[in-house]
Amino acid sequence: xxxxxxxxxxxxxxxxxxxxxxxxxxxxxxxxxxxxxxxxxxxxxxxxxxxxxxxxxxxxxxxxxxxxxxxxxxxxxxxxxxxxxxxxxxxxxxxxxxxxxxxxxxxxxxx
Amino acid sequence: xxxxxxxxxxxxxxxxxxxxxxxxxxxxxxxxxxxxxxxxxxxxxxxxxxxxxxxxxxxxxxxxxxxxxxxxxxxxxxxxxxxxxxxxxxxxxxxxxxxxxxxxxxxxxxxxxxx
Numbered sequence: 001x002x003x004x005x006x007x008x009x010x011x012x013x014x015x016x017x018x019x020x021x022x023x024x025x026x027x028x029x030x031x032x033x034x035x036x037x038x039x040x041x042x043x044x045x046x047x048x049x050x051x052x053x054x055x056x057x058x059x060x061x062x063x064x065x066x067x068x069x070x071x072x073x074x075x076x077x078x079x080x081x082x083x084x085x086x087x088x089x090x091x092x093x094x095x096x097x098x099x100x101x102x103x104x105x106x107x108x109x110x111x
Numbered sequence: 112x113x114x115x116x117x118x119x120x121x122x123x124x125x126x127x128x129x130x131x132x133x134x135x136x137x138x139x140x141x142x143x144x145x146x147x148x149x150x151x152x153x154x155x156x157x158x159x160x161x162x163x164x165x166x167x168x169x170x171x172x173x174x175x176x177x178x179x180x181x182x183x184x185x186x187x188x189x190x191x192x193x194x195x196x197x198x199x200x201x202x203x204x205x206x207x208x209x210x211x212x213x214x215x216x217x218x219x220x221x222x223x224x225x226x
Contacts, residue, residue: 008152034214034215036217041220041222042219042220043115043204043218043219044155044217046214046215046216049214088155090215098145098157098160099145099206099215101154101155102154104154
């Protein structure tokens, strides 16, 4: 079993819809959870990070972590064509170590 | 926010030559830097981790003599691909984190093409 599982998609949604992305993981030691957005031929851009369980909201983005289920989610409200990108989840036990990445989920927002 | 500058963004080199990629943290001190390789439509593959002033730790299967990493200061790390071959063609990305935790910041990547 891989440390982090993420459905690679692609996921196509109409503009204005809610995009729902998720990852599952197997290592219960993970405490730091991150979501990155990567446009084609660019480096990943940190969208949000969460420590331990709970929710975090930033503008149109909401990140959720459920450690009991080893499941994290990212929601994008009022999706825009500019949100079309690959979204990667990443996690780390203590914020110092290497990141464990999901495969990335390609999202296409159709105008 | 934290910014990591990676240079060059694109390089084409001849087989057998060496290429150096620079990664700089612009507004924070990067105590740890990571180097990744990414193939098309794949996730990031960690190559090595470097801490300022010490030798890099390479992942299993990564040739340390081929991929030389130097982290000489708290703001600069370099990756040198020595004696490059076409199979080294890839997208290389650096990442840095400073003291305290505010996520890991990535550079914009370098597309290496070896011809």
